[in-house]
Amino acid sequence: xxxxxxxxxxxxxxxxxxxxxxxxxxxxxxxxxxxxxxxxxxxxxxxxxxxxxxxxxxxxxxxxxxxxxxxxxxxxxxxxxxxxxxxxxxxxxxxxxxxxxxxxxxxxxxxxxxxxxxxxxxxxxxxxxxxxxxxxxxxxxxxxxxxxxxxxxxxxxxxxxxxxxxxxxxxxxxxxxxxxxxxxxxxxxxxxxxxxxxxxxxxxxxxxxxxxxxxxxxxxxxxxxxxxxxxxxxxxxxxxxxxxxxxxxxxxxxxxxxxxxxxxxxxxxxxxxxxxxxxxxxxxxxxxxxxxxxxxxxxxxxxxxxxxxxxxxxxxxxxxxxxxxxx
Amino acid sequence: xxxxxxxxxxxxxxxxxxxxxxxxxxxxxxxxxxxxxxxxxxxxxxxxxxxxxxxxxxxxxxxxxxxxxxxxxxxxxxxxxxxxxxxxxxxxxxxxxxxxxxxxxxxxxxxxxxxxxxxxxxxxxxxxxxxxxxxxxxxxxxxxxxxxxxxxxxxxxxxxxxxxxxxxxxxxxxxxxxxxxxxxxxxxxxxxxxxxxxxxxxxxxxxxxxxxxxxxxxxxxxxxxxxxxxxxxxxxxxxxxxxxxxxxxxxxxxxxxxxxxxxxxxxxxxxxxxxxxxxxxx
Ligand SMILES: Nc1ncnc2c1ncn2[C@@H]1O[C@H](COP(=O)(O)OP(=O)(O)O)[C@@H](O)[C@H]1O
Ligand SMILES: [Mg+2]
Numbered sequence: 001x002x003x004x005x006x007x008x009x010x011x012x013x014x015x016x017x018x019x020x021x022x023x024x025x026x027x028x029x030x031x032x033x034x035x036x037x038x039x040x041x042x043x044x045x046x047x048x049x050x051x052x053x054x055x056x057x058x059x060x061x062x063x064x065x066x067x068x069x070x071x072x073x074x075x076x077x078x079x080x081x082x083x084x085x086x087x088x089x090x091x092x093x094x095x096x097x098x099x100x101x102x103x104x105x106x107x108x109x110x111x112x113x114x115x116x117x118x119x120x121x122x123x124x125x126x127x128x129x130x131x132x133x134x135x136x137x138x139x140x141x142x143x144x145x146x147x148x149x150x151x152x153x154x155x156x157x158x159x160x161x162x163x164x165x166x167x168x169x170x171x172x173x174x175x176x177x178x179x180x181x182x183x184x185x186x187x188x189x190x191x192x193x194x195x196x197x198x199x200x201x202x203x204x205x206x207x208x209x210x211x212x213x214x215x216x217x218x219x220x221x222x223x224x225x226x227x228x229x230x231x232x233x234x235x236x237x238x239x240x241x242x243x244x245x246x247x248x249x250x251x252x253x254x255x256x257x258x259x260x261x262x263x264x265x266x267x268x269x270x271x272x273x274x275x276x277x278x279x280x281x282x283x284x285x286x287x288x289x290x291x292x293x294x295x296x297x298x299x300x301x302x303x304x305x306x307x308x309x310x311x312x313x314x315x316x317x318x319x320x321x322x323x324x325x326x327x
Numbered sequence: 328x329x330x331x332x333x334x335x336x337x338x339x340x341x342x343x344x345x346x347x348x349x350x351x352x353x354x355x356x357x358x359x360x361x362x363x364x365x366x367x368x369x370x371x372x373x374x375x376x377x378x379x380x381x382x383x384x385x386x387x388x389x390x391x392x393x394x395x396x397x398x399x400x401x402x403x404x405x406x407x408x409x410x411x412x413x414x415x416x417x418x419x420x421x422x423x424x425x426x427x428x429x430x431x432x433x434x435x436x437x438x439x440x441x442x443x444x445x446x447x448x449x450x451x452x453x454x455x456x457x458x459x460x461x462x463x464x465x466x467x468x469x470x471x472x473x474x475x476x477x478x479x480x481x482x483x484x485x486x487x488x489x490x491x492x493x494x495x496x497x498x499x500x501x502x503x504x505x506x507x508x509x510x511x512x513x514x515x516x517x518x519x520x521x522x523x524x525x526x527x528x529x530x531x532x533x534x535x536x537x538x539x540x541x542x543x544x545x546x547x548x549x550x551x552x553x554x555x556x557x558x559x560x561x562x563x564x565x566x567x568x569x570x571x572x573x574x575x576x577x578x579x580x581x582x583x584x585x586x587x588x589x590x591x592x593x594x595x596x597x598x599x600x601x602x603x604x605x606x607x608x609x
Contacts, residue, residue, distance in 0.1 A: 032609075070437045073607040090330060094439045104430040109344055120337035121438035121445075123330070161434075 020048040022169055022200045023069060027078035029224075030064050038064040040224035041078065046202050046217075048168075051195040053215030053232075054204040055308070061224040062204040066100050066173050069202075083169060094122055097167035099175060103158025107147030111138055111157050114146055118161045132160040136190070152183040159190065170194060170201045176210060188214055208304045218304075222312040236302050241273040241280055244296040251292045258286055272300060330440040334448025337435075342452050347421060352460045355414040356467045359405030364471050367393055388570050390475075395485045397569035398472040399494035402465050406498040407563040412530040412556070415457065415502035417523055419509025422449050423600075424519030432608050442604050450597065453506055454499075461499045465491070494566060497586070501559045504589050505530060507596035508555070514603045530556060552580055555592040561585040 023046035030039040039061040046052045056062050067073045069080055071088015085092035105114040115129045133139045136156035141149070149157065155175060162170055172191065176184040192214055195201050205211050211218055212232070219229040228235055245251040248269070255264045255271060265272045273283070277299040284294050302310075342348050370380070371390050378386060392401065405411055426432040435445055486494075508529070512522035534556030541547045551557040557579060565582035579585070 032607075067433075067607075067609065072433055072436060073609060088436075090439050090441055090444075093437055096437070098437050100433060100437070104434050106341060106431060107429060108346070109341070113340065113344060117337045117340055118434075118438060120333050120340060121435065121440055123333040123439065 022046050022048045023052075023080070023082050023202060025065075025069075025078060025080040028065070028068060028075055028080050029077040030061075030068055030073065031076045032064075037076075037224050039068065042221070042224075042226050043229075044080075044219055044226060045229065046200060048200050049195075049198055050216045051191065051201040051203060051214055053211035053218040054202060054221065055206070055208065055211045055218050055304075056204075056221035057206055057312075060206075060221045062206075062221060063101055063173055064224075065221070066098070066171055066202070066204060069171060070096065070098050070100065072100065094165060095168045096171060097162025097165050097169070098171035098173075099155075099158040099162055100171070100173045102151075102177070103154055103161070105146045105154075105157060105161075108145060110143045110145055111149065111153075111160075112142040114157065115161060115164060118164055122165055124164060128164055128166075132164045135163060136160045151178040152180065155179060155183070155187065159187075163194075168200060170199055172201065173204045174206065175203070176205070176207070184210075208308060212304050220308060220311055227311045228307070232304070235307055236304060240275055240300045241277050241283065242296070242298050242300045243271045243273060243283065243294065244269065245271070245287055245292050245294045247292065250290065251287060254287060254290055254292065255283075258283075270296070330444045331447050334440040334444050335451040336448075338445075338448045338452035339455065342456055345421075348418070348456060351414050351418055352456075352463060355410065355460055356464050358410040358414075359402060359464050360467055360471055362408060362410060363401045363405045363468070364393055364475070368475070384570050390479060391481070392569040393472055394476045394481060395469065395472045398465070398468045399486050399491055400566050400569035401472070402468045403494055403498055403563040403566055404569065405464065405468075406461075406501050407556075407560050409531045409535060411498070411502060412505040412559075413527055414460070415505035416509035416526045416530060418456065418460075419453065419506030420513040420519050420522045420526065422453055422506075422510050422513070423604075424513035424522055427513070427517045428519055436608055443601055446597075446601055446604060449510075450507075453510075454503065457502045457506060458499055461495055461502060464498070465495055490566075497562055497566075500586065500589055500593070501562065504555055504559060504593050504596075507593050507600070511596040511600045511603070514600045548579060553588075555589060558585040558588040558592075562589060 023044060025042050025044040028039060028042040028044070029037055031037050042061075042065060044054075044065070054062055054065070064073070068075055069082050069087050070093070071086075080087050082089075083092045083095055105111075106117070109117065112129060112133065115132060116126055118124075119126050119129060130139065133142050136159050138153060138156055138160060141153060146154070146157065155178070159172075159175070162172075170191075175191070176187050179187060188210065191201060191203060195214075195216075203211075203215065215232060217229070217231050218235060220227050220235075243251075243255075248266075252264065252266060252271070255273065259273060259275060263274045265274075275283075280297055280299075284297055287294055367389055371386055371393075374380075374386060376386065380386065380389065391397070423432075426435065436442060440448065485491075505526075509522060509526050512526050513519055516522050516525075534554060538547070538551060538554075538557060542551075561579040562582055562585035564578070565585065580588070
């Protein structure tokens with residue numbers, strides 16, 4: 001299996017790889033039959049070595065996009081390049097581990113035999129199978145028929161099949177779907193580990209918390225459109241400053257005077273200032289001159305959920321965690 | 328390992344480990360034995376001596392048909408009867424039909440081989456399985472015929488090795504015809520049930536029952552010449568009748584032409600499958 005870069009040269013080439021685009025699409029569109037566009041002019045960029053979160057509510061077009069990237073379906077318009085090759089190219093496929101929707105295998109074969117089938121298709125030595133099974137903690141049940149597996153075990157066998165290829169790129173479509181909380185935590189830990197090994201991971205999800213926990217960059221898809229793409233921090237941005245100061249009434253008066261009444265909101269003993277966070281020094285000296293003591297002053301980060309709401313004007317998937325309401 | 332070889336290895340593992348593969352083969356062997364030999368043996372042992380069986384067939388003639396000299400014709404007759412076509416058709420349907428049922432096609436198509444290479448691997452595995460079926464059936468009829476002969480104490484000779492080889496090849500080709508028909512139907516409908524149903528309706532109802540009814544009309548011969556089942560029948564009949572004295576059926580076409588038509592249909596079914604397999608997999 002792939003190791004993390006050790007030498008400086010490796011680290012350097014790793015840094016250069018970071019700029020390389022592993023998945024790139026231009027105007028990628030897909031219409032199923034005569035229905036509406038499931039994916040509409042998508043421009044996606046996944047960089048080498050990152051865990052990319054492909055976030056969107058149910059029916060947004062995540063699965064459709066991933067099907068296009070592995071060549072299961074043909075685009076109605078636009079192009080895609082995966083590992084420098086057109087989707088579905090044999091050379092590309094052998095370097096991609098993928099799981100589009102729930103993993104499917106032969107129910108009458110054991111987990112091990114299913115991996116043997118995969119190894120034979122890929123021309124891989126069967127000696128790798130035990131390690132892959134061990135990695136997903138399935139060795140003990142490897143000789144049981146796939147048909148008898150629980151959802152979590154099926155999902156783990158899917159990951160094992162993907163890992164068998166020692167892939168550069170992993171494409172995982174909502175891999176925590178249908179898992180119990182314990183299984184979800186394990187799956188996320190495993191994905192984070194795969195990213196740390198230097199593999200590129202393209203992870204689709206309708207769960208904000210999941211993407212926030214695991215991913216470096218995100219693309220937000222809604223109704224087939226990519227509504228935003230960028231590093232998590234950039235996307236979340238900062239929508240102003242949070243300030244605590246005493247005495248409060250004096251602080252409030254000064255702030256309203258300086259910034260205008262609309263820019264100042266008071267919530268739970270803290271002021272939320274809708275201004276450029278770069279003005280924090282100016283604000284603190286303004287208050288200090290009038291004898292107001294500033295006890296806390298920091299940029300206010302928006303949660304991804306707020307970003308999502310703002311970008312899409314809709315609620316994300318119903319399974320999204322409920323957060324504190326935003327006024 | 329090339330993608331095609333890898334694909335064959337994977338398909339062979341899937342077929343080999345599947346119970347239905349061997350159940351189907353067992354049923355084929357058993358039914359050919361029962362239909363071709365079992366009923367005749369029953370007739371010979373229960374019908375009073377001297378009874379005329381119609382069509383110029385005598386009990387003695389029927390008994391001789393069961394001897395090794397005629398085991399190739401008897402086995403081929405089993406392969407062109409409904410039994411051989413039905414079994415081969417079902418095996419062919421399972422090749423892709425099950426992949427649609429289990430949604431495993433997406434797993435297969437995202438490994439490495441191209442769709443055409445997957446098809447090539449599947450066809451090779453299918454051909455190997457059908458060859459095993461065919462050899463097993465010929466072996467079983469050979470054994471039963473020699474046992475029968477020994478029981479009646481008659482003297483009989485075996486057909487020549489080249490005749491046996493030719494008969495095996497013809498049976499293999501005919502089973503390949505029905506199997507690829509099953510395959511193309513399962514790819515077309517993306518499922519097994521409808522493909523098996525319609526395949527059997529075609530092989531048995533259309534090519535057997537309807538054609539038999541219409542055979543009285545003179546124009547029917549010209550129509551039949553273009554159909555796969557009728558040509559498979561003609562190819563099998565080119566080996567002659569096993570039963571001495573039986574009225575030979577009218578020859579539809581020569582063996583060469585029949586083999587060419589059967590092979591052409593088989594190739595057409597494969598090409599059609601390859602084209603249909605280019606469709607989206609969701
Ligand atoms: N096989 C299909 N045939 C027709 N429409 C489909 C098919 N798969 C998905 N769709 C439609 O395409 C849209 C996007 O679906 P999908 O890509 O599955 O979204 P997601 O994975 O984000 O939930 C939905 O409106 C869905 O109904
Ligand atoms: Mg989906």
